[in-house]
Structure formats: C-alpha cells, structure tokens
Amino acid sequence: MPKVVSIASPKGGCGKSTLTALIASELAALGKTVLVIDADPQASTTLWQRQCLQNEVPLPNMDFVQVVDPAELGRRILSDVVHDVIIIDNQGVANERMSVAIRNSDIILVPSHPIVIDLVEAAKVVNLARALDAKGPPTPVRVVMNGYETFDKRSPAFIEAIEFIRQNKLPMAATVLKQRMFYKNLMAGRTLSALPSKSPNLHEARWDVHDLISEVQTILNVQLIANAA
Ligand SMILES: Nc1ncnc2c1ncn2[C@@H]1O[C@H](COP(=O)(O)OP(=O)(O)OP(=O)(O)O)[C@@H](O)[C@H]1O
Numbered sequence: 001m002p003k004v005v006s007i008a009s010p011k012g013g014c015g016k017s018t019l020t021a022l023i024a025s026e027l028a029a030l031g032k033t034v035l036v037i038d039a040d041p042q043a044s045t046t047l048w049q050r051q052c053l054q055n056e057v058p059l060p061n062m063d064f065v066q067v068v069d070p071a072e073l074g075r076r077i078l079s080d081v082v083h084d085v086i087i088i089d090n091q092g093v094a095n096e097r098m099s100v101a102i103r104n105s106d107i108i109l110v111p112s113h114p115i116v117i118d119l120v121e122a123a124k125v126v127n128l129a130r131a132l133d134a135k136g137p138p139t140p141v142r143v144v145m146n147g148y149e150t151f152d153k154r155s156p157a158f159i160e161a162i163e164f165i166r167q168n169k170l171p172m173a174a175t176v177l178k179q180r181m182f183y184k185n186l187m188a189g190r191t192l193s194a195l196p197s198k199s200p201n202l203h204e205a206r207w208d209v210h211d212l213i214s215e216v217q218t219i220l221n222v223q224l225i226a227n228a229a
C-alpha cells in the first residue's frame with residue numbers, strides 16, 4: 001500500500017502546490033513511484049505537469065490524476081496498490097474533499113508563512129486532523145515554515161507568530177522551505193533535477209527537500225530515501 005502524504009491548508013498561496021511539486025519530483029528522482037493527486041479545481045499541479053511535458057522536462061516514476069469529487073478521491077487513494085507514495089495537493093479551502101484527503105492520509109504537511117493569518121489556517125488543519133482521528137490513532141501533522149529566513153525575527157509580526165505557535169502547540173517540521181527564485185520557475189514547468197547542475201543553491205535546495213522527506217520517513221517509520229536515519 002502506498003504511503004499517503006496530504007499537503008493541505010485552507011490558506012491560499014501558502015506553498016501547497018510548490019511543496020507538492022518539490023516532494024513528488026524528488027521522491028520520483030530517488031526512484032520511488034509517485035502518484036500525484038491534484039485535488040484542487042484550480043489545477044496548479046496538473047498545469048505544472050503539462051508545462052513540464054511542453055518543456056520536455058522528464059517526469060519519470062510519476063503519474064498524475066486530477067480528482068475533485070470527494071468520494072472518488074477516497075476511492076482513488078484506497079484502491080492504489082501500484083505506487084510507493086501518493087501526494088495530494090489540496091485546494092486552499094476547508095471542505096469535504098480536504099476532510100477525505102486528511103482522513104485517508106498517513107501524514108499531513110501544512111505549509112505556512114510565519115505570520116498569524118497563515119498559522120491560524122494551519123491550526124485549522126491540525127484541529128481537523130485531531131477531530132477526524134477522535135476514534136483512532138492520531139495522523140501526524142507537521143507545519144512546514146515557508147520563507148522563515150526572510151522574516152525579521154525582531155518584528156512584532158514574527159514575535160506574535162512564534163507566540164501563536166507556542167500557545168497552540170502547533171507541531172512544526174524541523175525542516176523549513178526557503179524562499180527561492182527557482183521554486184517559482186519550478187511551477188512554470190521545471191523540476192530540481194532538470195535544472196542545470198550549476199544553478200546557484202540547487203544542491204542546498206535538494207538537501208532541504210531530502211531533509212523534509214527524511215523527517216516524513218522517520219515519522220512514518222518507512223524507508224523512502226536511502227541515506228536517512
Ligand atoms: N518557498 C518559495 N519560494 C519561492 N516562491 C514560492 C515559495 N513558496 C511559494 N512560492 C510562490 O508563491 C505562489 C503561491 O505558491 P503555491 O501555488 O505553491 O501556493 P498554494 O498554497 O498551492 O496556493 P493555492 O491555495 O492557490 O493552491 C507561487 O507563485 C509560488 O511559486
């Protein structure tokens with residue numbers, strides 16, 4: 001059975017599709033078979049796939065499907081016996097579809113900028129996962145800071161954000177997603193492995209993504225990449 005990773009937050013533009021593309025393409029580049037489910041009618045991930053094809057950027061080991069009907073989403077997840085990993089890119093809305101994705105996931109990653117308006121939405125996912133799990137074992141959730149390094153750590157907004165995390169006991173991933181210009185280019189039909197190897201900070205970016213995958217595999221107690229603990 002595949003391991004199912006949901007990327008979710010009701011906050012629009014917090015980095016869900018970017019994180020989906022990064023994790024999915026890096027897992028695939030490491031030899032895992034990945035099904036990407038685009039559960040967003042906006043279809044950013046589907047567009048990313050099409051633009052990769054147009055740019056002749058290879059997407060080996062990856063399959064894509066767009067599913068917006070909640071019941072169909074549940075069926076797709078549960079009937080898959082082919083892939084190692086399913087990554088679900090959710091819409092930036094808390095709806096029935098997101099609940100189905102969360103209920104059927106092994107882990108939920110919630111991208112969020114370190115600002116209270118994003119973190120309030122991240123907390124909704126954490127609480128929803130806890131509520132849906134009320135009768136069973138808790139599904140792990142990790143909030144992935146997006147652009148942490150770009151914020152002034154002495155600004156009131158940042159201090160309030162850290163206080164919000166503390167008060168709400170938000171489960172934070174150790175790995176952060178840095179702001180990188182080529183993550184923007186990624187969504188225009190690229191993958192990290194298709195970028196020229198001399199691109200500045202490319203290796204660092206790949207290590208970041210591998211660190212996050214390592215965190216996921218440690219939490220799930222599965223082997224996704226070879227060099228992880
Ligand atoms: N770490 C990052 N570095 C550079 N650009 C980023 C980063 N994270 C997100 N972006 C950019 O911010 C915009 C929104 O990101 P993205 O589409 O991943 O968010 P989303 O949560 O999927 O949005 P939506 O809710 O609309 O689906 C995109 O233009 C993306 O390229």
Ligand SMILES: [Mg+2]
Binds near residue numbers: 040
């Ligand atoms: Mg998106």
